[in-house]
Amino acid sequence: MDDKLRIDLGMASRYDSRQRRTVQSPASYKPANSPTSSTTSSFRQVPEASADGQSSPASSTARGKPQYFFPDSEVLDADGSKENVTVTVRFRPLSQREIRQGEEIAWYADGDTIVRSEHNPTLAYAYGTWYVLHLIYRVFGPTTTTRHVYDVAAQHVVGGAMEGINGTIFAYGVTSSGKTHTMHVRSQL
Numbered sequence: 001m002d003d004k005l006r007i008d009l010g011m012a013s014r015y016d017s018r019q020r021r022t023v024q025s026p027a028s029y030k031p032a033n034s035p036t037s038s039t040t041s042s043f044r045q046v047p048e049a050s051a052d053g054q055s056s057p058a059s060s061t062a063r064g065k066p067q068y069f070f071p072d073s074e075v076l077d078a079d080g081s082k083e084n085v086t087v088t089v090r091f092r093p094l095s096q097r098e099i100r101q102g103e104e105i106a107w108y109a110d111g112d113t114i115v116r117s118e119h120n121p122t123l124a125y126a127y128g129t130w131y132v133l134h135l136i137y138r139v140f141g142p143t144t145t146t147r148h149v150y151d152v153a154a155q156h157v158v159g160g161a162m163e164g165i166n167g168t169i170f171a172y173g174v175t176s177s178g179k180t181h182t183m184h185v186r187s188q189l
């Protein structure tokens with residue numbers, strides 16, 4: 001990743017705790033080719049492979065045997081309306097130090113849903129683009145307040161938790177990309 005790309009990726013997910021009963025503990029998840037175990041989304045149960053490599057019917061799965069769940073792309077809408085995991089991208093402004101050092105913006109928020117390369121405008125990630133297996137939901141520019149990011153990207157997950165719906169919000173990005181600022185700093189809302 002370009003070291004001048006200053007983005008902070010937040011991912012929020014929610015799902016009804018009633019569905020949770022059908023899912024094994026995280027240790028038994030086996031997401032297909034997922035770069036991170038925390039990017040769980042909607043899952044479909046895949047018939048467990050028998051010892052000879054053939055799939056056995058789900059109904060023959062013995063109690064206590066591990067069950068594996070894979071991301072099910074079929075449940076995802078192009079508009080993300082059925083997606084339980086969303087990715088939001090937040091750009092922070094260049095710091096004074098970076099400005100002094102002559103660093104430049106490499107990527108920017110082009111509207112609410114597009115991340116575009118400053119150097120190659122034809123290169124962009126747009127709403128609906130798969131990014132680390134999930135859909136970019138919203139893109140926030142450097143003037144966006146943390147309060148607004150929270151309202152758009154996180155409040156519904158927090159509200160869901162109050163109603164008993166499991167949810168996770170986390171931020172990831174390179175060092176100094178703004179994870180703590182986004183997730184923690186109340187005084188800078």
Ligand SMILES: Nc1ncnc2c1ncn2[C@@H]1O[C@H](COP(=O)(O)OP(=O)(O)OP(=O)(O)O)[C@@H](O)[C@H]1O
Nearest residue numbers: 091092093142173174175176177178179180181182
């Ligand atoms: N949206 C923003 N607007 C203004 N300043 C910001 C913004 N995001 C981050 N900063 C500033 O950038 C610096 C780095 O941010 P922060 O500490 O949140 O990064 P981090 O991703 O948590 O870093 P690390 O991974 O090293 O812990 C801080 O000084 C912070 O105040």
